[in-house]
Amino acid sequence: MSARQHTPETPRRRWREAFRRVQPYLFVSPFFVLFAVFGLFPMLFSIGLSLHRWDPAAGLSQMQWVGLDNFRYALLDDDWFSQSMRNTLWIALVSGLPQHLVALPLAWWLHTRLRGLRNLVLGLYFLPFITSTVALSLVFTSMFSKDFGIVNTALGHVLGLAPIDWNQPEYTKIMISLVVFWRYVGWNTVLYLSALQTVPRDLLEAAALDGARPWQQFVHVVLPLLKPMAYFAVTLTLIGNLQLFEEPFILTGGTGGIDQGGRTAAMHMYRVAFTEGDFGTASAIAWLLFAVMALATWGNNRLLGERKGSR
Amino acid sequence: MTMHRRAFIRGLSAAPLAAGSAGAAGSRVLQVATFPDLDRAAALAVPRFERAHPGVRVRLTVLAYADFPTAMITALAAGANLPDLMGMDREIVGQLADSAGLHDLSAVPFQAGQRSSEVVPFALTAGHSRKGTLTAFPVDIGPGCLFYRSDLLQQAGLQEAELTASWADFIRCGERLKARHNSYLVAHAGDIADVVIRNGLRPGDGVFYSAEGRPLVRAERFEQAFNWAARARRSGIDARVTAWSNEWAEGLRRGRIASQMFGGWFGGHLANWIAPKAAGLWRCAPLPAGNFASWGGSYYAIPRGAREPALAWDFLQVLALDPAQQRTAFTTLDAFPAMTAVHADPLFDQPLPYFGGQRARQLWRDASQRIPAVDADRNDRLARDVIQAALERVLEHGDRISDVLADAERRILRRARISASTAPA
Numbered sequence: 001m002s003a004r005q006h007t008p009e010t011p012r013r014r015w016r017e018a019f020r021r022v023q024p025y026l027f028v029s030p031f032f033v034l035f036a037v038f039g040l041f042p043m044l045f046s047i048g049l050s051l052h053r054w055d056p057a058a059g060l061s062q063m064q065w066v067g068l069d070n071f072r073y074a075l076l077d078d079d080w081f082s083q084s085m086r087n088t089l090w091i092a093l094v095s096g097l098p099q100h101l102v103a104l105p106l107a108w109w110l111h112t113r114l115r116g117l118r119n120l121v122l123g124l125y126f127l128p129f130i131t132s133t134v135a136l137s138l139v140f141t142s143m144f145s146k147d148f149g150i151v152n153t154a155l156g157h158v159l160g161l162a163p164i165d166w167n168q169p170e171y172t173k174i175m176i177s178l179v180v181f182w183r184y185v186g187w188n189t190v191l192y193l194s195a196l197q198t199v200p201r202d203l204l205e206a207a208a209l210d211g212a213r214p215w216q217q218f219v220h221v222v223l224p225l226l227k228p229m230a231y232f233a234v235t236l237t238l239i240g241n242l243q244l245f246e247e248p249f250i251l252t253g254g255t256g257g258i259d260q261g262g263r264t265a266a267m268h269m270y271r272v273a274f275t276e277g278d279f280g281t282a283s284a285i286a287w288l289l290f291a292v293m294a295l296a297t298w299g300n301n302r303l304l305g306e307r308k309g310s311r
Numbered sequence: 312m313t314m315h316r317r318a319f320i321r322g323l324s325a326a327p328l329a330a331g332s333a334g335a336a337g338s339r340v341l342q343v344a345t346f347p348d349l350d351r352a353a354a355l356a357v358p359r360f361e362r363a364h365p366g367v368r369v370r371l372t373v374l375a376y377a378d379f380p381t382a383m384i385t386a387l388a389a390g391a392n393l394p395d396l397m398g399m400d401r402e403i404v405g406q407l408a409d410s411a412g413l414h415d416l417s418a419v420p421f422q423a424g425q426r427s428s429e430v431v432p433f434a435l436t437a438g439h440s441r442k443g444t445l446t447a448f449p450v451d452i453g454p455g456c457l458f459y460r461s462d463l464l465q466q467a468g469l470q471e472a473e474l475t476a477s478w479a480d481f482i483r484c485g486e487r488l489k490a491r492h493n494s495y496l497v498a499h500a501g502d503i504a505d506v507v508i509r510n511g512l513r514p515g516d517g518v519f520y521s522a523e524g525r526p527l528v529r530a531e532r533f534e535q536a537f538n539w540a541a542r543a544r545r546s547g548i549d550a551r552v553t554a555w556s557n558e559w560a561e562g563l564r565r566g567r568i569a570s571q572m573f574g575g576w577f578g579g580h581l582a583n584w585i586a587p588k589a590a591g592l593w594r595c596a597p598l599p600a601g602n603f604a605s606w607g608g609s610y611y612a613i614p615r616g617a618r619e620p621a622l623a624w625d626f627l628q629v630l631a632l633d634p635a636q637q638r639t640a641f642t643t644l645d646a647f648p649a650m651t652a653v654h655a656d657p658l659f660d661q662p663l664p665y666f667g668g669q670r671a672r673q674l675w676r677d678a679s680q681r682i683p684a685v686d687a688d689r690n691d692r693l694a695r696d697v698i699q700a701a702l703e704r705v706l707e708h709g710d711r712i713s714d715v716l717a718d719a720e721r722r723i724l725r726r727a728r729i730s731a732s733t734a735p736a
Contacts, residue, residue: 057384057387057407058409058412059388059411060388062411077725079722147562165551253555255696259700259703260700274380275692275696276690276696276726277406277693278728279388
């Protein structure tokens, strides 16, 4: 028999041993606790909510099970939801595509031609991204004012156009898209510029020795190497644009504008929840929006993502 | 070292307990949730209330006006972080009045019914739920009137009486103003519809719903309201801007928009930030065509989750039923008193310099006595959204009013998820 077997197991020793065993879990627990409370629980609760009819002001006891009725209502009966989805996709495309078409050559230009002032110019492009969306949208609201805005004044002086009422439905989406484009083009430029800095210089030199002109180097050497970053940047644009809320909310005064021309899906979800007091349908809309985002990301993955054996 | 660490940890864990017990023994805290400018009226009452309640501290939590309803609905939904006293704007009273999470103020121990005759009846009616419980108590009201630029009207050769005789005259004045001064008479044609839909309500009815909860948007008053709005749009007398937008404020400031129908509190906005330089040029008139309506107004409710409901009721009584407080809030913030006893105060007869010495408060007081009581419904905001969209179809696309209103009724029923066959008759 060893001496250890003779030592009495005091409660204090047992407690210390137990504490030693759980210590690692305690150290990693803050993340899991926070994730469970602020990430997992709201997500699961939102799934539950989407299957209930619930006016939040009435209290939790008033929840009524309705199965998939909220999804059916959102897809088949809620014409404002279908319209807001169309608006969202329109704005996502019209503001999203030019962001990348401008950011890519801009990043290439900054990378190759503007060495000295590059950081300063990059900082200026990045400024809208780090400025408050609310402040930006308010400034743009003033700029697009029909009678007193600088945009109409400039159009009148330069092109001799009559003042445009930017609140009309045919202009609302264009106005929102312009603001979103302006805000995020700098962010995408930074992403592409960081990717450009990892392109091996010898590859470009080899292409130059083979007689490739700068634009040929860009198209045939640089662009294929930027594909992983393009995939990442386009994914962020897709998710961000499909969740668009602040810019259209402030530019249209929270209503979506005339004919709901600027009402996005996220805005509609907010109004269904807090104006109509229907959290169940709002949750169903959130999950439908998630499905659209998942589908768009999958499509992007098929288009720009890496395939097995592609290297 | 180990001992020091243990002592330190013990000290840390004991600190909150000590602080809590000291707080419990030393003072009670009354949590009041409010929003600008209602918070300023509450702040005026705090020193006196704290003096009258030794050991009680009032803590005002002020949220931005636009965020406030969302925060309160979320708090009621979760049943957590509820204040002892919850402020609310007239616009969301309907949505919250039916909440199971709010105390019935007419029941024991509050018994607000005993003092309900002391406030303006139309404001008190809106604070009732569909079940008849009193869940929100008014502190200030917004009796409506027509604010107009007297100098612009004069330049167009118009008199106040012409402007307010009827809606047809109002539109005719707008046409003359446009022709002679190139100004718009109203900000948006919908402002006219907003007044006319309140015409001829039956007792117990709301603006959008009957006492039984049936949508009323196909009533004749809606058809008339849409008609007048469409006529105003066709005449070109509206600036096509919505209230509180930058263009709207700028239009009022520069005299491009010559009038605005709003509650009496709007006088303070005009004088303080919209058009302070136009002092002496603005006047008040009764609403056109003998209409009476109110805009805004503030209420307080006591959540069931309140930790200090009795103190909350005491503070609410100071805010709503103390003549000195009501008078101070009126003179300081233009918060028109909901308490009728204050309406006899001589300050109502004082001339107001901003309105060129006009005794505008008398006008607001007279209006407050003639505004019909309108029931609030939990789906009012939904119906307002639908009606606004319907009116845009008429104004922007010239759609037929009867068709648009029929669509609006269907949409209200559908959005409120009430089947047409089961809608209350």
